[in-house]
Amino acid sequence: MDAEQLAELLKQVKSGDLAVEEAIRKLKSLPFEDLGFARVDGHRGIRCGFPEVIFCEGKRTDDIARIAESIVESGGNLLATRATAEAYDAIKKKLPAAQYHERGRVVVLKQHTQPVPPGTIMIVSAGTSDIPVAEEARVTAETMDNEVQSLYDVGVAGLHRLLSNREELTEASVVVVIAGMEGALASVVGGLVASPVIAVPTSIGYGASFGGIAPLLTMLNSCAPGVAVVNIDNGFGAGYIAALINRTSMRE
Amino acid sequence: MDAEQLAELLKQVKSGDLAVEEAIRKLKSLPFEDLGFARVDGHRGIRCGFPEVIFCEGKRTDDIARIAESIVESGGNLLATRATAEAYDAIKKKLPAAQYHERGRVVVLKQHTQPVPPGTIMIVSAGTSDIPVAEEARVTAETMDNEVQSLYDVGVAGLHRLLSNREELTEASVVVVIAGMEGALASVVGGLVASPVIAVPTSIGYGASFGGIAPLLTMLNSCAPGVAVVNIDNGFGAGYIAALINRTSMRE
Amino acid sequence: MDAEQLAELLKQVKSGDLAVEEAIRKLKSLPFEDLGFARVDGHRGIRCGFPEVIFCEGKRTDDIARIAESIVESGGNLLATRATAEAYDAIKKKLPAAQYHERGRVVVLKQHTQPVPPGTIMIVSAGTSDIPVAEEARVTAETMDNEVQSLYDVGVAGLHRLLSNREELTEASVVVVIAGMEGALASVVGGLVASPVIAVPTSIGYGASFGGIAPLLTMLNSCAPGVAVVNIDNGFGAGYIAALINRTSMRE
Amino acid sequence: MDAEQLAELLKQVKSGDLAVEEAIRKLKSLPFEDLGFARVDGHRGIRCGFPEVIFCEGKRTDDIARIAESIVESGGNLLATRATAEAYDAIKKKLPAAQYHERGRVVVLKQHTQPVPPGTIMIVSAGTSDIPVAEEARVTAETMDNEVQSLYDVGVAGLHRLLSNREELTEASVVVVIAGMEGALASVVGGLVASPVIAVPTSIGYGASFGGIAPLLTMLNSCAPGVAVVNIDNGFGAGYIAALINRTSMRE
Amino acid sequence: MDAEQLAELLKQVKSGDLAVEEAIRKLKSLPFEDLGFARVDGHRGIRCGFPEVIFCEGKRTDDIARIAESIVESGGNLLATRATAEAYDAIKKKLPAAQYHERGRVVVLKQHTQPVPPGTIMIVSAGTSDIPVAEEARVTAETMDNEVQSLYDVGVAGLHRLLSNREELTEASVVVVIAGMEGALASVVGGLVASPVIAVPTSIGYGASFGGIAPLLTMLNSCAPGVAVVNIDNGFGAGYIAALINRTSMRE
Amino acid sequence: MDAEQLAELLKQVKSGDLAVEEAIRKLKSLPFEDLGFARVDGHRGIRCGFPEVIFCEGKRTDDIARIAESIVESGGNLLATRATAEAYDAIKKKLPAAQYHERGRVVVLKQHTQPVPPGTIMIVSAGTSDIPVAEEARVTAETMDNEVQSLYDVGVAGLHRLLSNREELTEASVVVVIAGMEGALASVVGGLVASPVIAVPTSIGYGASFGGIAPLLTMLNSCAPGVAVVNIDNGFGAGYIAALINRTSMRE
């Protein structure tokens, strides 16, 4: 029931075509999302241009293509993460305009944009093997209409690589730090910048890295304040919240 | 070596009082923080009014008081977390203007403020026992010159308590969600709002809560995007990063 | 807004005292729990006689007494779990009719009852040290107006103690099994009865029992179907869901 | 030894054909299940129509087919879980009447039914990837002659999807909640309904979901009472105990 | 129902005083432990002299004394483990003959003995802090009428201490190895002897010993075969099974 | 240096052909295994007939065959565990007399036997999927010249299957209990018999079984004394120590 239907009901009450008791009964059982809740939800999508997202892992190729098509048909921006080349091929058959970001394993099809906020999101990664996760973050944030810079392979074992870029680091609105192995990069960056840091542990490493638990714990226990953490390998989540943070200044 | 000393050195080079070779040697071995690094650091404190913080747990009362005094003497704002009543008494003897926020166990003494950003930070907590952590977050963010609202005891077992306040929730710039037991509140809030959510697991609970691991995992695995997590019971950390996020719009 | 207020609003629409547009606005922003949600909630309490519950652990004695008083004043049944003798004394001063079940550490004050369902809840515990948890379950279920029987100290190391009572076991509507150490009792009981089994691991044990993780895993992996598990030491939770199950036949 | 054989023995004692000492010896060494224990067991199967179950995972295809045949030949209902298409083909060759529920990976062949209890079992799942587990639960409960409804893809990230179906939820006798990732759905449902909730964590998720540990802990720590938990991905176990609960009202 | 009662029943059947149908009914509902099960159990205690055991930890002093008295009155040997000096005092008041083994925290009162088997149980401990657990094992095995030798403080950091006693080690029937920290002693002993080794991890250690998990894992993974493990700090359990093993040769 | 060489050295000292100082030097640096240590080791193999064992997992097929050949050539009994059919084929080519126990994945070639001890080892397993581990234990114990009986598929969900065989159980010298899922069988058997019980957790199960951790913890925490545990799936280890225990009575 949308606003129009509600108006109709009230008019019927007014005209006497609908008894008050019957109107009460109808309103009580009204699914509340019809009263504006879902609309606010829909509204959010339209207002912010935040893409609908398909997490492809564990989904069948034809399902992915079908969901992608339905998102695009309903006018939304498409963002499909963890997409294999096969998944991309299937999507492309239905949506020739879709683009594949291979390293980040992301398929994107943008149909509308929104004003770009003034700040920059900086994506920092420790090693070359963290780059797929970093790219997933980058593409996510860019698809959400943000300016993104990236600084890869600046792990703490060669600290000077990071320090020589500290100017760009300190100028970013948000910094996303992506690191596997021991994940120390998040603490070091957290100590260098005054902006919020979103840390992403990756499952890169071996032995007692335990599939990302080691950097996860490192990042949660960061001695530098201003660091919050998303799930292991969750580049999408980091790019998404970084975009939300960067867009804060666009809210009225 | 600060800027003045550097100027002095360069003047000596200019005047010929210092050989170029000797000047190179001096500049090379220069501790680089003297070249601006530490100054940038200090600059950050002055510019943002971010308080110096004492984590009191495990420190001796007289040490706490002494550090507090030194922070205040150097002109900084004082924020002492996990402070017992005894710690407060010791601080107060030296710094009579210090104030104690008992529920959040925080001691504050503000000496200067900065412009308040337009957005609001909303602190949401699931149960009454999560309130100490929530208050630590609230006082931290307020001390950093933000407008903060709080919404306590709105756990998901009685969902209507949360939903009836959804307007305030959706209007906040940042939402901090604090929950123990199973921590489901973060996902539910993450699904309701368009702003970034900082989640704080608490060690409240028993049995297989394992001192906060249960809500920590819940929050890291949130099915709603836009949620990042800080350490268990780390109200300070949540308030701090929420303040950084809210201040994003104040950056030039 | 309750049903009467809604009727009033609709009457104003009907009479023309309230414009349709204004009515739409009011209904849209209506906290939906006022549309019946919270009322259903309140209704549930009144209809089922399920007690309001205070989890006393970690609460201050005077807070407990104050909450207890407010529950009783609002007409509810009082159930306070994990209550120390001190907590009971504080409650008793305000509510002389409150009773203390010492072994289960539960305070009860019943103000109204509901029809007792025909089935029986059987509480089975493995060792004498599991009895506090068992008693918490028993008092919870009884306060919720169920017939409860108990069979204590029938751990699997002396199987004949359990088997000689199998008739009572098989006749119960629901069986609650409480066990620490290795928790094998749940599987054995699950293999003997045709009714649902609610298993409660307890933190009784030492060494690699890990505060109840060992029996928790045992019970989750029960080779007998028909077993579901609640949290470690959560006698209240087991008694509560057992009562819900036993009352299933009372639902129309 | 069944009742008839026992009668024969006693008649021989009566007639003097069997010495008392010899009868004592026979009765003492009697496998006690022959004295009624196993019969009660068999009786249970016949009385309740609860199917014999084959857990196919890790069993060889021809073994599965052979066990299935033996169950059906002995007159029982067949329920084979975690069955691949190959397993189904092998069963079908021997038992052409067997049916395959592909999404839930269950093979069923019903030979007799029992009266259907009045209540309804509601199966609720958070995401589309939880559906295989949900379907396993649904088919299990239906095969045990219960009326089952299902409500899929109503995770807490879009709360309105769940809330708009709260009427059906609150009317069910038992609710089975199936969720991966963070598993918050169980707490939310537990706070909405007055009936017992059986929660099933699934291994859906990534990173710090740890193959289902995250939702398992979430569910065990649910802040809403009335929730009990079965093993990770154990749709069969949930459907089975839900059926037992729903049938409680059929017990005399 | 014991053998005599069964004979009486059968005689009544024979004489016609009891109808066959009635006899069937009685035999069916017969608690089977009366048919020899419980008797075998009792018989075991008398035949083997295995003591009844009280695990004192977490029990109240007066309860301990009361249970001890009842065991002794019923003619059994008393073994109370984890007994404090207070517990001993309480027992001694009721049972002046009870003796206290202070280091192993065990109270013993023997009332009867059985033939001592020919073999020897050797108790080996790694460090001096493991001695309480070692003594619990020693007293348990001695109370069960075995010859016991002990070899303490022979940890692998000073291997020669162990090797210089290898003759006694290789001559024992069973070796109990007790070690904390890393628990390597079990593997080393397992490689030296041809008899079964029972390993007991202790909670002695710090840091990543995790209350005994480190030596527990070490012992479970022993590269020497012939090693089985009991629970952390479970000296009683080790002494008990060592006694069972040593008595194997006494079984006819 | 063996005894003969030592005699030679001493004779040279006696004859004056070797100076005392030189003899001291030689004896000091003497690898002590040459003084009898290693010989005792070899002696053990010959005396007890305990087989040399090859753990095939992770070894290359040709390596396995080569080691097997060398063991057999040196006169030992061959026991190769975790052997695939391919490994067996490779062994058989070199050693045509080798036999393959397919279910237990064990290759055996016996060249000599020793007297069989009077007692019996009973192998008990909970489910049909535990049988490979059980068979590994059975073949190991038999190869070590013990009489072995087995009782499979007697899990606690159908307790009567176990109880109807309790006579054989109580008569065994040692009982090996093999169980996955929740592993409750070890406690139940431990409560029924007076002989030592060796428990083997298996990795059979799913969800929160965690590859055998659940039954491992269950077995370590057994409420019945007389139970010791070997590593997950370690059927060989259980059969080996059971054989050592059963042979205790053969030691002089």
Next chain:
Amino acid sequence: MDAEQLAELLKQVKSGDLAVEEAIRKLKSLPFEDLGFARVDGHRGIRCGFPEVIFCEGKRTDDIARIAESIVESGGNLLATRATAEAYDAIKKKLPAAQYHERGRVVVLKQHTQPVPPGTIMIVSAGTSDIPVAEEARVTAETMDNEVQSLYDVGVAGLHRLLSNREELTEASVVVVIAGMEGALASVVGGLVASPVIAVPTSIGYGASFGGIAPLLTMLNSCAPGVAVVNIDNGFGAGYIAALINRTSMRE
């Protein structure tokens, strides 16, 4: 900016071509690694001959070859660990002088050497399956110009194998101990030698070895002092730090 550029700048200051203020500004923003930091880093590589290392696992074959080529072109020694035969083939095509150490999975190409320190590094491994890790350590240390000895298959289950080589053990400057299963070898070696011991847990083992956690904990808890630990299976790391230790005496 390197030293020459700095000299140029200072000369300009001296000549008056550059204002002091402008020089200050330039020096402040100077990336500090250009002031010698990174140069020191490069210096370290040249001075010590420590190889540049490629961790091949998870890298694409052509990437590996390309990085290898670039290292060699820049004059460094090449060490590529976890290299498959395919990776070696790809490297060899570009760098025909590269050599493959198959068992340790290491590719090496040395272009320059440095003086060999007087001490010896001893690599000790417990079982034959630990050899790949041991070989990785050996080749690493040798490539860094150390004298290395190795002693394989000397696990504690056959202690005499180790003890008969104790002279070589005690003479080494550093001992690297590599062990899986329970990892007890590190403690035993630590008790025998006076030199530092670097312990490497391996993921060899099964059941409760948990991919190397068991030996990792064993080694961290070693009762012998003088033992430090590197990550599971990290043979490279052990060889590297052993080389650093052995070269200590070469530092001026």
Next chain:
Amino acid sequence: MDAEQLAELLKQVKSGDLAVEEAIRKLKSLPFEDLGFARVDGHRGIRCGFPEVIFCEGKRTDDIARIAESIVESGGNLLATRATAEAYDAIKKKLPAAQYHERGRVVVLKQHTQPVPPGTIMIVSAGTSDIPVAEEARVTAETMDNEVQSLYDVGVAGLHRLLSNREELTEASVVVVIAGMEGALASVVGGLVASPVIAVPTSIGYGASFGGIAPLLTMLNSCAPGVAVVNIDNGFGAGYIAALINRTSMRE
């Protein structure tokens, strides 16, 4: 049996006072430590001046004093770690020359020294709360006659504090890094220096630090090579192995 006794035996063989056979028997059963093993052990103590160590935690005060006295009487250096003030008082009564290092909780009494090696051990700690562990390391290394420097409170949140001391860092022979919380300091230092780094995780921290597991994992997974790890809070162990490393150059 020491060298003299051996000479005596050989002389008796030479003189004919002892038969060759009898000499063989005596030499075979000789505890081998008498053949030089223990002597080497003793020799090590005397040669290196490595102190005998008492780990005081969990020991009784009078036991500590008694062991300390015996060590000193036998001429050794005394090092007692984890010593309370009470323990020190008890030691001092017997040994007035003993000194107490309060912050590191260490009691020392040196009776002899050895030549100091040329290198320096640098102890680096992240926070002020890590200082007790750092001091334990420092006193241990100094007591073992090394030159030690320390650099405290240089955690990575304020990187410039560390970097401004990099010259001292790079000049040390060994660096001991002590850090709690997330432990990132070890990786950063490992990337800055060319000497071996020994990392000590501390239990300082809260929430998901888990008593030191977080920094332990961080350090084991260090992306910088040249880092090895000792147990949580094990300052003694770090100081000990650092001393062994620094003394490497003193070995002939």
